[in-house]
Amino acid sequence: MIQNYIVFLEYLNNKLEGFFNSQKDYIFCKKGCAKCCKNAQFPYSFLELQYLLKGYLQLDKETRDIISQKVDKIKEDKIKSKEDLFRYECPFLINNECSVYNYRGIVCRTFGLMENADNNIIKTPFCCYEGLNYSNVMDNNEISEDKVNKINPKNKPLAFNINHNLLTSEDFERGFNIKFGEKKPLIDWLTNEGIK
Numbered sequence: 654m655i656q657n658y659i660v661f662l663e664y665l666n667n668k669l670e671g672f673f674n675s676q677k678d679y680i681f682c683k684k685g686c687a688k689c690c691k692n693a694q695f696p697y698s699f700l701e702l703q704y705l706l707k708g709y710l711q712l713d714k715e716t717r718d719i720i721s722q723k724v725d726k727i728k729e730d731k732i733k734s735k736e737d738l739f740r741y742e743c744p745f746l747i748n749n750e751c752s753v754y755n756y757r758g759i760v761c762r763t764f765g766l767m768e769n770a771d772n773n774i775i776k777t778p779f780c781c782y783e784g785l786n787y788s789n790v791m792d793n794n795e796i797s798e799d800k801v802n803k804i805n806p807k808n809k810p811l812a813f814n815i816n817h818n819l820l821t822s823e824d825f826e827r828g829f830n831i832k833f834g835e836k837k838p839l840i841d842w843l844t845n846e847g848i849k
């Protein structure tokens with residue numbers, strides 16, 4: 654199953670590389686910018702979790718211990734939190750870099766692009782409101798044609814079908830002979846036993 658998932662990830666990475674390239678006039682992602690790893694729910698399927706843990710197990714003991722302590726702290730915060738949709742900093746983020754980069758989940762790979770969400774809604778990444786992706790063409794929370802024309806981009810701003818539910822749907826399961834399994838926020842998967 655993991656082998657087939659790796660093939661799926663190669664397919665996804667190729668697609669995403671093309672998507673990000675086509676949007677490069679609006680993308681400000683760079684190493685060390687990890688705002689998107691700091692305040693989210695991080696939906697993960699069971700299969701994605703298995704692969705992530707494979708990466709985790711390859712880390713040295715000291716790093717694994719740091720992650721384990723972060724998981725404990727997030728779980729404490731979650732219990733105290735009154736939020737329905739609890740958001741947290743991903744425990745795998747260390748010194749603003751992903752410690753399991755090659756093993757990260759689907760949502761970690763797609764984030765930063767505009768997304769075609771349900772009901773034909775276009776979702777812009779939150780970082781556009783922090784001077785990052787797509788911020789150079791935003792005006793009053795919408796893409797401004799004028800601003801787009803001024804930068805004379807290679808491609809117009811586009812939204813892509815990168816919704817997590819879609820990318821983990823039965824169509825992809827059938828196509829790659831994989832089963833994603835149950836989906837839930839990453840922190841809810843991470844029992845102490847699971848990451849030790």
Ligand code: SF4
Pocket residue numbers: 681682683686687688689690764765766778780785786
């Ligand atoms: S998606 Fe936004 S927050 Fe995340 S690395 Fe790119 S610019 Fe930074």
Ligand code: SF4
Pocket residue numbers: 689690695743744745746747750751752753754757758761
């Ligand atoms: S797994 Fe890595 S890329 Fe994904 S949220 Fe955590 S630190 Fe960020």
